[in-house]
Amino acid sequence: MTTSWVPGADASGFGADNLPYGVFSRRGADPRVGVRIGGHVLDLAGLLGDREFFAASLNPFMARGSTTWRATRAKVSGMLVGEGSRAEAEPHLVPLDEVVLLPPFEVADYVDFYCSLEHASNVGRMFRPDEEPLKPNWRHLPVGYHGRAGSVVPSGTDIVRPAGQRGTVDGPVFGPSTRLDIEAEIGFVVGTRTSPGRTVPVADFAEHVFGVVLVNDWSARDIQAWEYAPLGPFLGKSFATSVSQWVVPLDALGAARFAGREQEPEPFAYLRRVADWGLDIALEVRLNGEVVSRPPFAAMYWTGDQMLAHLTSNGAPLRTGDLYASGTVSGGRPDQRGSLLELTWGGTEPLRLGDGSARTFLQDGDTVSVTATAPGMAGGTIDLGEVVGTVLPAV
Structure with a gap:
């Protein structure tokens, strides 16, 4: 086991085998x-x-x-x-x-994926109960959308409740979101750029991605639901995305690597894995200090190397500081769901907290934190830090 002379380092989760x-x-x-x-x-x-x-x-x-x-x-x-x-x-x-x-890095571009089979299936069952949960393309490519780099903020930044249009039975209204949510994710930070027209094969993932951060992609579900058709996420997503302040190098995650989840049908050649980039990262979501979910990143269907290969498959260039996130991390059990949308099943099953209160979505003053750990190269556990934010009233 690697032993550091720095007092307390070995037992802290931030030993010499981590070094974010x-x-x-x-x-x-x-x-x-x-x-x-x-x-x-x-x-x-x-x-x-x-x-x-x-x-x-x-x-x-x-x-x-x-x-x-x-x-x-x-x-x-x-x-x-x-x-x-x-x-x-x-x-x-x-x-x-x-x-x-x-802030640890200057964000060049921001992309958010949708790579959890359980999360995508849960959302499909909630909003399309009479259809197949997954759209026909989902198992063939990592679905994603472009976000706003300027709204990526460091951990500890307060989140002002966004306002926007939302649909009601009497037609659209404009006002503060009433269904403010979180999404617990892992983000990948790009270090080296590429020129326009060049693609990045899955084999070159570790040559371009410097490390990972924790991400909370705050989401206004009511704004998102009204604006979503036909072009997808916009103002319901673009107001704030929080990232942790320590970037964990890919090399620190060597002991967390595994082959990844089985994929059926077999992906196209440019998405076929050639190395083990499934990652055994255990996330934990706390609402006002109380653990409400433990999402397992190991359950993700699409892995970080596949996300990068797809992101660049049309020749889109990479820039130093690009950030792409996994999308909500959710597992197969109810206590492994990485969003309140899933934890409360669209607001129909309120989440009961230890202080006697209940939540369907976030209230003003709520504080959400996401932490994570992974197996360390020295045989212990490494800590990925924390991403935290508190909801402030709409202005």
């Missing part, structure tokens, strides 16, 4: 890049001196490519494990309570 990247500042100082180790941030700018770490985002470092990512990770991990580098590295450890965490 983030951006931080100290009072009166410029932003810089660091990695989390236990209850500290290791200041990479001060330790390594590379200009990419004297930056307000991870983008300059991510743009350097996978060879640099892996070499840097190996060097930093070795310095945090071997006593021989302790004297060099220890002065650059900063306690977490002395830093302000900043």
Whole structure:
């Protein structure tokens, strides 16, 4: 087992086999890049001196490519494990309570997929009870839509209840959403760009994707339902998407990898898996501090390499900082559903909380957090951090 000399790191979920990247500042100082180790941030700018770490985002470092990512990770991990580098590295450890965490990367484009078989089937059963739950295309391609990069916000940002048009029995009205929801997801952060017209095969997934973040894709279900036809999600989705402030490198997830879920029918050649990129990540959703769901990312039908291959299959270019999310993560049990839409079955089965209150959808003042863990390369568990947001009244 990898043992770090940093006090408490090994048991924290943020040991030397994790080392997620983030951006931080100290009072009166410029932003810089660091990695989390236990209850500290290791200041990479001060330790390594590379200009990419004297930056307000991870983008300059991510743009350097996978060879640099892996070499840097190996060097930093070795310095945090071997006593021989302790004297060099220890002065650059900063306690977490002395830093302000900043958005970890500049989002170039944002795409949200719809890759959970259980989630898609649940939604189909609720809204199309007289039809097959899945549309004919669903098992042939990862369904997705383009979101707004400018509405992606870091964990801790308050979420103002959106207003919009929604349908009623008396016709459409305009006003605050009454069916505000969450979607617990995993997001993939693109590091290296491609030129227009180039496709990315599934085999090149790890050459372009730097790491993963936790995502809460806030959704106004009533606005979404009215505007959805015929072009799909728009204002019901574009007001806010929250992401965690630590980007976990793909290499930290080696022990979480497995072949992925069986797919039938066999996908087209460009979507056929050539490596194990199913990920055994266990998510947990809390509403006002109470656990309401434990969605398993291992149950996802389409995997991250397939999402990337499909995203670029028409020649659409990648840019450093592109973010694409998995869509709601849901499992086969009722307590594994990653949205209130499913947990309350469209609002018909209110969720009972421990304080005696009930929810169909979010109320003003509610706080939602999504956390996750995965098997670590050293035999323990790594922590993927947290994405949290509190609902404020409509303005």
